[in-house]
Amino acid sequence: MAAIIAAVLLAGFPSCSTGITPSTPSTSPRKPRFWPWWEPSPLNSPSTAAPSSIPGEDRPSPSSIILPVYGNVYPHGFYYVLIYIGEPPRPYFLDVDSGSDVTWLQCDAPCVRCSQGPHPLYRPAKNRLVPCEDPLCAAFHESTNHEGGCDVPHQCDYEIEYQDHGSSVGVLVADAFALHLTNSSDVNPILTFGCGYDQQAGLSAEPNGRSATDGVIGIGSGKAGILSQLRDRGVCLSVVGHCLSRQRAGFLFFGEDVVPPRSVNWAPMARVTAQKYYSPGVASIYAGKQLLGANRPVVLDSGSSYTYFSDLIYQSLLSAVSFSLYEKVIKYLKILIMCSFLQFQALIHIIIYFKKN
Numbered sequence: 001m002a003a004i005i006a007a008v009l010l011a012g013f014p015s016c017s018t019g020i021t022p023s024t025p026s027t028s029p030r031k032p033r034f035w036p037w038w039e040p041s042p043l044n045s046p047s048t049a050a051p052s053s054i055p056g057e058d059r060p061s062p063s064s065i066i067l068p069v070y071g072n073v074y075p076h077g078f079y080y081v082l083i084y085i086g087e088p089p090r091p092y093f094l095d096v097d098s099g100s101d102v103t104w105l106q107c108d109a110p111c112v113r114c115s116q117g118p119h120p121l122y123r124p125a126k127n128r129l130v131p132c133e134d135p136l137c138a139a140f141h142e143s144t145n146h147e148g149g150c151d152v153p154h155q156c157d158y159e160i161e162y163q164d165h166g167s168s169v170g171v172l173v174a175d176a177f178a179l180h181l182t183n184s185s186d187v188n189p190i191l192t193f194g195c196g197y198d199q200q201a202g203l204s205a206e207p208n209g210r211s212a213t214d215g216v217i218g219i220g221s222g223k224a225g226i227l228s229q230l231r232d233r234g235v236c237l238s239v240v241g242h243c244l245s246r247q248r249a250g251f252l253f254f255g256e257d258v259v260p261p262r263s264v265n266w267a268p269m270a271r272v273t274a275q276k277y278y279s280p281g282v283a284s285i286y287a288g289k290q291l292l293g294a295n296r297p298v299v300l301d302s303g304s305s306y307t308y309f310s311d312l313i314y315q316s317l318l319s320a321v322s323f324s325l326y327e328k329v330i331k332y333l334k335i336l337i338m339c340s341f342l343q344f345q346a347l348i349h350i351i352i353y354f355k356k357n
Contacts, residue, residue, distance in 0.1 A: 063236060083177060091119055096252060100220050102140065102216070108197075112197050128175050136224060137156035168198070169198040177189055230254055287324075
């Protein structure tokens with residue numbers, strides 16, 4: 001079996017049918033018991049039928065949820081899960097993002113700017129809007145550093161920007177998530193997420209303007225996250241596991257009654273509570289033997305295939321690399337200057353000369 005790495009994290013708008021009002025532009029940045037290793041990617045699967053026998057929103061004894069994860073670092077550049085949302089439930093591919101607790105779907109509200117995704121746009125009902133006074137509205141605003149409250153009382157706006165400068169703007173809605181539990185029961189808790197009607201593609205987006213996913217599932221530890229909402233609904237405990245394989249994709253699970261195979265290497269995660277991130281700890285950064293930074297916190301972000309440095313560390317790294325290259329250029333330049341004053345009749349004479357000197 002391929003080596004597997006696992007990390008456990010303890011932890012005025014046009015009138016439309018949904019009645020959504022556009023937000024005022026913000027001055028802030030836009031911002032198992034069963035192991036599904038063998039399941040084919042849903043991108044190539046002919047069937048996307050939803051789980052059967054989905055009851056109303058009951059509050060079962062806490063169990064666990066296991067979702068197959070698809071994708072890879074290359075050539076996809078991301079990992080995603082298939083989740084059924086709405087009534088009736090419809091399939092959506094969601095990019096797994098441990099660097100945020102914000103979940104959102106491209107939304108026909110109608111959509112001002114959306115890329116063509118693998119499924120039709122999510123279309124919310126008017127009664128699914130989350131009002132401004134809902135506690136989760138404040139949680140989303142805190143998570144996205146939103147200031148200024150709500151433009152209108154009957155809806156809660158959100159705006160999030162990512163490291164690659166991609167962004168999503170929309171309103172919060174609450175709808176059913178069709179989930180299968182490890183205790184063999186099916187539930188559809190009502191969870192709050194973003195209905196994104198204005199998306200800006202990031203630098204890592206596909207060049208053809210299409211999107212391989214329908215949105216993002218934020219599995220961060222904040223109150224706005226799916227993990228916290230599932231815990232508050234009594235569906236599962238506040239534990240999330242994100243396991244990836246080199247050759248096959250892996251799985252994502254919520255809840256603690258999942259026992260991993262022995263081949264998994266566990267890496268405990270610490271919470272960076274101020275930003276609600278997960279971190280494997282601190283690290284020291286070197287360029288050769290030169291120390292650029294010591295005891296710097298490292299954040300685990302499954303939503304990005306890139307590794308980022310803070311601006312200060314990045315600039316220090318650039319300076320160190322530039323200086324190293326400069327020294328090498330000066331060294332070889334001296335050799336070239338010396339050679340320009342020497343005359344050799346054959347290549348063997350050059351070899352003999354430099355061996356002696």
